[in-house]
Amino acid sequence: MMSENSIEKLILDTVDLPSLPPVASKVLQLINKDGSSIVEMEELIAKDQAFSARILRVANSPYYGRGRSIETVSSAILMIGFNTMKSLVVAASLKDMHNRFGLFEKKLWEHSLAVSIAASMIAKRTRLVHDEEAMVAGLLHDVGKTVLNNNMADKYSLVIQKVFDEGASFYAAEIEMLGFNHCNVGGLIARKWKLPKGLEVVIEYHHADELPAFDDSSNEVLCGIVKTADALCLNLGIGFQMHKAIPDIDVQALGLTSADLDKVSADVEASVQQQLAELLAL
Numbered sequence: 164m165m166s167e168n169s170i171e172k173l174i175l176d177t178v179d180l181p182s183l184p185p186v187a188s189k190v191l192q193l194i195n196k197d198g199s200s201i202v203e204m205e206e207l208i209a210k211d212q213a214f215s216a217r218i219l220r221v222a223n224s225p226y227y228g229r230g231r232s233i234e235t236v237s238s239a240i241l242m243i244g245f246n247t248m249k250s251l252v253v254a255a256s257l258k259d260m261h262n263r264f265g266l267f268e269k270k271l272w273e274h275s276l277a278v279s280i281a282a283s284m285i286a287k288r289t290r291l292v293h294d295e296e297a298m299v300a301g302l303l304h305d306v307g308k309t310v311l312n313n314n315m316a317d318k319y320s321l322v323i324q325k326v327f328d329e330g331a332s333f334y335a336a337e338i339e340m341l342g343f344n345h346c347n348v349g350g351l352i353a354r355k356w357k358l359p360k361g362l363e364v365v366i367e368y369h370h371a372d373e374l375p376a377f378d379d380s381s382n383e384v385l386c387g388i389v390k391t392a393d394a395l396c397l398n399l400g401i402g403f404q405m406h407k408a409i410p411d412i413d414v415q416a417l418g419l420t421s422a423d424l425d426k427v428s429a430d431v432e433a434s435v436q437q438q439l440a441e442l443l444a445l
Protein backbone atom coordinates (compact mmCIF):
# COMPACT_ATOMS: atom_id res chain seq x y z
CA MET A 164 0.00 0.00 0.00
CA MET A 165 1.43 3.35 -1.04
CA SER A 166 1.59 6.24 1.39
CA GLU A 167 -0.69 9.22 0.85
CA ASN A 168 2.24 11.38 -0.17
CA SER A 169 3.48 9.01 -2.82
CA ILE A 170 -0.05 8.58 -4.23
CA GLU A 171 -0.30 12.34 -4.44
CA LYS A 172 3.07 12.55 -6.15
CA LEU A 173 2.12 9.83 -8.62
CA ILE A 174 -1.09 11.68 -9.51
CA LEU A 175 0.60 15.06 -9.85
CA ASP A 176 3.22 13.44 -12.11
CA THR A 177 0.66 11.76 -14.37
CA VAL A 178 -2.52 13.84 -14.25
CA ASP A 179 -2.95 17.41 -15.31
CA LEU A 180 -5.51 18.84 -12.87
CA PRO A 181 -7.83 21.23 -14.69
CA SER A 182 -9.09 24.49 -13.29
CA LEU A 183 -12.73 24.94 -12.43
CA PRO A 184 -14.55 26.97 -15.09
CA PRO A 185 -14.61 30.55 -13.72
CA VAL A 186 -18.40 30.87 -13.84
CA ALA A 187 -18.85 27.75 -11.72
CA SER A 188 -16.13 28.77 -9.32
CA LYS A 189 -17.70 32.18 -8.72
CA VAL A 190 -21.24 30.85 -8.53
CA LEU A 191 -20.20 28.21 -5.96
CA GLN A 192 -18.88 30.98 -3.74
CA LEU A 193 -22.13 32.92 -3.77
CA ILE A 194 -24.28 32.35 -0.73
CA ASN A 195 -27.98 32.92 -0.91
CA LYS A 196 -28.38 35.32 1.96
CA ASP A 197 -29.62 38.52 0.40
CA GLY A 198 -30.69 40.14 -2.86
CA SER A 199 -27.17 41.22 -3.73
CA SER A 200 -26.02 37.68 -4.45
CA ILE A 201 -28.91 37.20 -6.87
CA VAL A 202 -27.75 40.27 -8.78
CA GLU A 203 -24.16 39.00 -8.70
CA MET A 204 -25.22 35.61 -10.02
CA GLU A 205 -27.25 37.20 -12.77
CA GLU A 206 -24.28 39.33 -13.85
CA LEU A 207 -21.95 36.32 -13.85
CA ILE A 208 -24.22 34.21 -16.02
CA ALA A 209 -25.36 36.98 -18.32
CA LYS A 210 -21.74 37.78 -19.27
CA ASP A 211 -21.65 34.64 -21.37
CA GLN A 212 -24.46 34.64 -23.91
CA ALA A 213 -24.11 31.07 -25.11
CA PHE A 214 -24.02 29.88 -21.51
CA SER A 215 -27.08 31.98 -20.58
CA ALA A 216 -28.99 30.57 -23.54
CA ARG A 217 -28.30 27.00 -22.43
CA ILE A 218 -29.36 27.72 -18.87
CA LEU A 219 -32.55 29.44 -20.07
CA ARG A 220 -33.39 26.48 -22.28
CA VAL A 221 -33.35 24.15 -19.29
CA ALA A 222 -35.06 26.69 -17.03
CA ASN A 223 -37.88 26.76 -19.61
CA SER A 224 -38.27 22.99 -19.74
CA PRO A 225 -41.53 21.66 -18.27
CA TYR A 226 -39.85 20.41 -15.08
CA TYR A 227 -38.21 23.68 -14.07
CA GLY A 228 -40.28 26.30 -15.87
CA ARG A 229 -43.62 24.70 -15.07
CA GLY A 230 -45.14 25.99 -18.27
CA ARG A 231 -44.22 29.65 -17.86
CA SER A 232 -41.96 31.39 -20.28
CA ILE A 233 -38.69 32.65 -18.81
CA GLU A 234 -36.77 35.04 -21.00
CA THR A 235 -34.06 36.52 -18.82
CA VAL A 236 -31.53 35.12 -16.41
CA SER A 237 -32.93 37.29 -13.62
CA SER A 238 -36.45 35.98 -14.07
CA ALA A 239 -35.06 32.45 -14.27
CA ILE A 240 -33.36 32.90 -10.90
CA LEU A 241 -36.58 34.26 -9.39
CA MET A 242 -38.69 31.49 -10.89
CA ILE A 243 -36.57 28.39 -10.32
CA GLY A 244 -34.68 29.67 -7.30
CA PHE A 245 -31.16 30.75 -6.51
CA ASN A 246 -29.99 27.30 -5.47
CA THR A 247 -31.43 25.42 -8.43
CA MET A 248 -29.75 27.95 -10.69
CA LYS A 249 -26.49 27.31 -8.87
CA SER A 250 -26.85 23.58 -9.55
CA LEU A 251 -27.60 24.20 -13.23
CA VAL A 252 -24.44 26.28 -13.60
CA VAL A 253 -22.34 23.59 -11.92
CA ALA A 254 -23.97 20.88 -14.06
CA ALA A 255 -23.31 22.81 -17.29
CA SER A 256 -19.70 23.46 -16.31
CA LEU A 257 -19.22 19.81 -15.44
CA LYS A 258 -20.49 18.83 -18.87
CA ASP A 259 -18.11 21.31 -20.50
CA MET A 260 -15.14 19.73 -18.73
CA HIS A 261 -15.37 16.63 -20.93
CA ASN A 262 -12.98 16.78 -23.88
CA ARG A 263 -15.39 14.67 -25.87
CA PHE A 264 -18.92 13.52 -25.22
CA GLY A 265 -19.26 9.91 -26.36
CA LEU A 266 -21.25 7.09 -24.82
CA PHE A 267 -19.14 6.73 -21.67
CA GLU A 268 -19.05 10.48 -21.03
CA LYS A 269 -22.81 10.66 -21.48
CA LYS A 270 -23.32 7.82 -19.00
CA LEU A 271 -20.95 9.41 -16.54
CA TRP A 272 -22.75 12.72 -16.78
CA GLU A 273 -26.11 11.00 -16.45
CA HIS A 274 -24.82 9.18 -13.39
CA SER A 275 -23.74 12.46 -11.76
CA LEU A 276 -27.10 14.08 -12.50
CA ALA A 277 -29.04 11.09 -11.20
CA VAL A 278 -26.96 10.92 -8.00
CA SER A 279 -27.50 14.64 -7.48
CA ILE A 280 -31.26 14.27 -7.88
CA ALA A 281 -31.34 11.27 -5.52
CA ALA A 282 -29.10 13.01 -2.97
CA SER A 283 -31.35 16.05 -2.88
CA MET A 284 -34.39 13.82 -2.37
CA ILE A 285 -32.70 12.01 0.52
CA ALA A 286 -31.66 15.35 2.01
CA LYS A 287 -35.25 16.59 1.81
CA ARG A 288 -36.52 13.45 3.47
CA THR A 289 -33.96 13.29 6.28
CA ARG A 290 -33.65 17.09 6.70
CA LEU A 291 -30.09 16.51 7.78
CA VAL A 292 -28.47 18.88 5.26
CA HIS A 293 -29.78 21.44 2.77
CA ASP A 294 -31.07 19.65 -0.29
CA GLU A 295 -29.26 22.02 -2.65
CA GLU A 296 -25.96 21.29 -0.94
CA ALA A 297 -26.63 17.58 -1.49
CA MET A 298 -27.49 18.31 -5.12
CA VAL A 299 -24.19 20.04 -5.86
CA ALA A 300 -22.29 17.34 -3.94
CA GLY A 301 -23.98 14.65 -6.04
CA LEU A 302 -23.09 16.46 -9.24
CA LEU A 303 -19.42 16.71 -8.33
CA HIS A 304 -18.82 13.47 -6.41
CA ASP A 305 -17.21 11.62 -9.35
CA VAL A 306 -15.36 14.60 -10.86
CA GLY A 307 -12.15 12.57 -10.45
CA LYS A 308 -13.45 10.14 -13.11
CA THR A 309 -14.01 12.99 -15.57
CA VAL A 310 -10.48 14.24 -15.04
CA LEU A 311 -8.93 10.77 -15.37
CA ASN A 312 -10.94 10.03 -18.49
CA ASN A 313 -9.86 13.34 -20.06
CA ASN A 314 -6.23 12.96 -19.08
CA MET A 315 -5.46 9.37 -19.89
CA ALA A 316 -8.18 8.31 -22.29
CA ASP A 317 -6.40 5.14 -23.47
CA LYS A 318 -5.53 3.83 -20.03
CA TYR A 319 -8.89 4.81 -18.63
CA SER A 320 -10.72 2.98 -21.39
CA LEU A 321 -9.08 -0.20 -20.06
CA VAL A 322 -10.43 0.61 -16.61
CA ILE A 323 -13.91 1.11 -18.08
CA GLN A 324 -13.58 -2.17 -19.95
CA LYS A 325 -12.69 -4.01 -16.76
CA VAL A 326 -15.66 -2.48 -14.95
CA PHE A 327 -18.07 -3.58 -17.65
CA ASP A 328 -16.52 -6.97 -18.40
CA GLU A 329 -15.87 -8.11 -14.86
CA GLY A 330 -18.41 -6.13 -12.87
CA ALA A 331 -15.57 -4.59 -10.85
CA SER A 332 -16.07 -1.21 -9.19
CA PHE A 333 -14.34 1.77 -10.80
CA TYR A 334 -12.57 2.32 -7.50
CA ALA A 335 -11.02 -1.17 -7.42
CA ALA A 336 -10.23 -1.28 -11.15
CA GLU A 337 -8.53 2.12 -10.97
CA ILE A 338 -6.33 1.11 -8.05
CA GLU A 339 -5.36 -2.10 -9.82
CA MET A 340 -4.58 -0.48 -13.16
CA LEU A 341 -3.44 3.03 -12.25
CA GLY A 342 -2.22 2.74 -8.66
CA PHE A 343 -4.71 5.38 -7.47
CA ASN A 344 -8.43 6.06 -7.82
CA HIS A 345 -10.87 8.81 -8.74
CA CYS A 346 -11.31 9.77 -5.08
CA ASN A 347 -7.56 10.41 -4.67
CA VAL A 348 -7.65 12.55 -7.80
CA GLY A 349 -10.90 14.22 -6.72
CA GLY A 350 -9.47 15.21 -3.34
CA LEU A 351 -6.59 17.01 -5.04
CA ILE A 352 -8.99 18.74 -7.42
CA ALA A 353 -11.28 19.83 -4.59
CA ARG A 354 -8.35 21.42 -2.78
CA LYS A 355 -7.03 23.03 -5.95
CA TRP A 356 -10.50 24.46 -6.60
CA LYS A 357 -10.86 25.51 -2.96
CA LEU A 358 -14.28 23.88 -2.78
CA PRO A 359 -16.20 24.06 0.50
CA LYS A 360 -15.04 21.38 2.96
CA GLY A 361 -18.30 19.39 2.67
CA LEU A 362 -17.84 18.97 -1.09
CA GLU A 363 -14.20 18.05 -0.65
CA VAL A 364 -15.13 15.34 1.86
CA VAL A 365 -17.77 13.88 -0.46
CA ILE A 366 -15.47 13.87 -3.49
CA GLU A 367 -12.59 12.30 -1.57
CA TYR A 368 -14.37 9.85 0.75
CA HIS A 369 -17.56 8.64 -0.96
CA HIS A 370 -16.06 5.14 -1.35
CA ALA A 371 -14.29 5.02 2.02
CA ASP A 372 -15.51 2.61 4.69
CA GLU A 373 -14.37 4.94 7.42
CA LEU A 374 -13.95 8.67 7.40
CA PRO A 375 -11.32 10.65 9.26
CA ALA A 376 -12.66 12.75 12.15
CA PHE A 377 -13.92 16.15 11.05
CA ASP A 378 -14.61 19.26 13.13
CA ASP A 379 -17.98 19.56 11.49
CA SER A 380 -20.05 16.37 11.62
CA SER A 381 -22.35 17.61 8.85
CA ASN A 382 -19.57 16.76 6.36
CA GLU A 383 -19.90 13.14 7.33
CA VAL A 384 -23.68 13.28 6.96
CA LEU A 385 -23.41 14.86 3.52
CA CYS A 386 -20.98 12.14 2.49
CA GLY A 387 -23.37 9.45 3.78
CA ILE A 388 -26.21 10.95 1.77
CA VAL A 389 -24.21 10.96 -1.46
CA LYS A 390 -22.98 7.40 -0.80
CA THR A 391 -26.57 6.28 -0.36
CA ALA A 392 -27.69 8.14 -3.48
CA ASP A 393 -24.83 6.62 -5.46
CA ALA A 394 -25.77 3.07 -4.41
CA LEU A 395 -29.44 3.74 -5.00
CA CYS A 396 -28.82 4.90 -8.58
CA LEU A 397 -26.60 1.89 -9.29
CA ASN A 398 -29.39 -0.32 -7.92
CA LEU A 399 -31.83 1.34 -10.28
CA GLY A 400 -29.41 0.89 -13.17
CA ILE A 401 -29.30 4.63 -13.89
CA GLY A 402 -26.16 5.73 -15.66
CA PHE A 403 -24.20 2.52 -15.22
CA GLN A 404 -25.14 -1.07 -14.67
CA MET A 405 -22.57 -3.00 -12.73
CA HIS A 406 -24.52 -5.42 -10.64
CA LYS A 407 -21.67 -7.12 -8.88
CA ALA A 408 -20.24 -3.85 -7.67
CA ILE A 409 -23.31 -2.37 -6.03
CA PRO A 410 -22.46 -1.36 -2.46
CA ASP A 411 -24.81 -2.02 0.45
CA ILE A 412 -26.92 0.87 1.55
CA ASP A 413 -26.59 1.77 5.21
CA VAL A 414 -30.02 3.29 5.76
CA GLN A 415 -29.84 3.40 9.54
CA ALA A 416 -26.84 5.71 9.57
CA LEU A 417 -29.08 8.41 8.08
CA GLY A 418 -32.01 7.62 10.33
CA LEU A 419 -33.97 6.18 7.42
CA THR A 420 -36.01 3.01 7.52
CA SER A 421 -35.90 0.64 4.57
CA ALA A 422 -39.48 1.74 3.80
CA ASP A 423 -38.22 5.35 3.55
CA LEU A 424 -35.51 4.20 1.20
CA ASP A 425 -38.01 2.33 -0.97
CA LYS A 426 -40.07 5.49 -1.18
CA VAL A 427 -37.07 7.63 -2.17
CA SER A 428 -36.08 4.98 -4.67
CA ALA A 429 -39.54 5.01 -6.24
CA ASP A 430 -39.53 8.84 -6.36
CA VAL A 431 -36.13 8.86 -8.03
CA GLU A 432 -37.24 6.28 -10.55
CA ALA A 433 -40.43 8.19 -11.31
CA SER A 434 -38.87 11.58 -11.94
CA VAL A 435 -35.28 10.99 -12.88
CA GLN A 436 -35.78 10.07 -16.54
CA GLN A 437 -37.71 13.23 -17.31
CA GLN A 438 -35.26 15.41 -15.42
CA LEU A 439 -32.34 13.70 -17.12
CA ALA A 440 -33.85 14.25 -20.56
CA GLU A 441 -34.25 17.94 -19.82
CA LEU A 442 -30.84 18.35 -18.24
CA LEU A 443 -29.15 16.64 -21.18
CA ALA A 444 -30.15 19.71 -23.18
CA LEU A 445 -27.83 21.82 -21.04
Ligand SMILES: [Fe+2]
Pocket residue numbers: 304305345369370
Ligand atom coordinates in the same frame (compact mmCIF):
# COMPACT_ATOMS: atom_id res chain seq x y z
FE1 LIG B 1 -17.21 7.35 -7.17
Ligand SMILES: [Fe+2]
Pocket residue numbers: 274278304305393
Ligand atom coordinates in the same frame (compact mmCIF):
# COMPACT_ATOMS: atom_id res chain seq x y z
FE1 LIG C 1 -20.67 7.58 -8.39
